[in-house]
Amino acid sequence: MQRLFNDCIYRIKALGPEDSTKLFLSRAFGSTNGSCPMELEDAMKKVLKKCGGLPLAIVSIGSLLASYNSPESKHMWERVFKSIGSEMESHPTLEGMRQIVIISYDHLPHHLKACMMYLSIFPEDYVIVKERLLMRWIAEGLVAEKRGLTSMEVAEAYFNELVSRSMIDRAADIVNYYDGREETCRVHDMMLEVMVAKSLEANFISLIGGQYEVMPYDRVRRLSIHGGVEASKQSSFKKTAAGRGRRKNINAMNVEHVRSLSVFELEGHKLLNQLGEFTLLRVLDLEDCKVIGKKHMAHVCRMYLLRFLNLRGTTITVLPRELGDLEHLQALDVRLTFLEGLPETVTALENLECLQYSNKKDYISDGPSKTA
Structure with missing residues (x-):
């Protein structure tokens, strides 16, 4: 074949x-x-x-x-x-x-179908950090409550079931001295292709960038911005045309109902100027975005429904005190940033279950790794 x-x-x-x-x-x-x-x-x-x-x-x-x-x-x-x-x-x-x-x-149960479709958020060939995926499932409400078990334990059971059914493949652990060992997984290209088709058909995920240039945006719920790798191989004219096309698509979208925003490969920075319009976000994943500044964080601190915030690998140097107003926040990842510390108001986040923090200046980089 x-x-x-x-x-x-x-x-x-x-x-x-x-x-x-x-x-x-x-x-x-x-x-x-x-x-x-x-x-x-x-x-x-x-x-x-x-x-x-x-x-x-x-x-x-x-x-x-x-x-x-x-x-x-x-x-x-x-x-x-x-x-x-x-x-x-x-x-x-x-x-x-x-x-x-x-x-x-x-043949999957309904709850596992939703978890599988959710994988279409990640770009092709990405190594997905398991903990990041499970925390996102939880924040999105895809993990049911079960008596005697934590949400993470239920999410872990979902993950193991999908692995046993060969829907998800375990990948080699990422080992580094600043974060320790991180379990990872992959999705076969054919599997991802089917999940993307299913997700778009059900309006479960909306994609922009890379190979996804023209998509229906009548009612966007979960938005994932791909790109960067494909654009780098194009001529300057094609890059400009593609960039204009993406900006046009993004500007034309109604983001009023978006509950999840993920930005990959730094191609979504044009969208960051519109962060103030994403008032209903539950999940915001900006890992490795190098253009995050104070004005962006001011918008983030007004996303009062936010449950998952990933700023790992960004260039932020300070978190506003207003971060403590995000009363629904369950997971905060600010590893490998330039933060000198966390605001005292973090202690007011009563629903925070996972807090991960490290300062990039304290470590010697092990080199770039393509993870999700």
């Missing part, structure tokens, strides 16, 4: 029957040495035939069927088999792969 995109060809090598079976058994039954119940063997062979030896297809379907691995679950296996497009059997294609990813998504 191959895909032609931006003059590059990507080829996916198919597995042989033996390796396909081992991979499937490891996902569906937890062991490559395990055996499939006799009642499910025929269904397993049919499923593997339709997967065409493609690893992602096998992993996705195997992880889905792991919850139905008893002999009594034959009807579910047959149902999944019938839902896989016939084109996967004879001509494994990207469209067939996309269909399998959609099947895996469609």
Whole structure:
């Protein structure tokens, strides 16, 4: 199978029957040495035939069927088999792969579907810091309350369930001496592509920048600004044209209902001049934005519904006393900034559960890392 995109060809090598079976058994039954119940063997062979030896297809379907691995679950296996497009059997294609990813998504419980769609906020190929993701889920109200468990424990359970279903992939931990060890994760490109499509269809996420230049903005709820990497490869004329297009899109938006704003790759700094219009924000994520100043923070301190504020890696040198007015704030990340300290009013933030602070001048940089 191959895909032609931006003059590059990507080829996916198919597995042989033996390796396909081992991979499937490891996902569906937890062991490559395990055996499939006799009642499910025929269904397993049919499923593997339709997967065409493609690893992602096998992993996705195997992880889905792991919850139905008893002999009594034959009807579910047959149902999944019938839902896989016939084109996967004879001509494994990207469209067939996309269909399998959609099947895996469609079988998720409702609360996990929302958590998966939320991942479309992050740019392609980003390494996502797990704690940052979970805190955002909580701030967005995507994590249900459960008796005897904290919100973080419930979010952790959601995350682990998505990993076990192979919807999210664990990535190597980031280790540095100033923040310690941070768990990270990734989302497969095909998975992210499907999540973006689902999110846009449901008006769950709105995207600007990078490959997302023209989007409907009738009622924006969660806004994510991408860019930077793509723009750097363009000519000066194209950069200017793209910048004007983004400014036009942003200026034309009605941000009255935006509850989440994320800015990546520094391409969203034009939007920061409009921060005062985002009065209903619950989540504000400006990590690594180098243009944050006092006027921006004055707007932030009037976002009285704010629950999650990420200013990590920004150039801020002081936090206003008015920060203490954000009574709903649950998480504040000001690591690797130029703050000399925190205002005393931080102690008034009764709902603050996670406070992370460090001064960039105290550390020697380990070099740039692309994380989310």
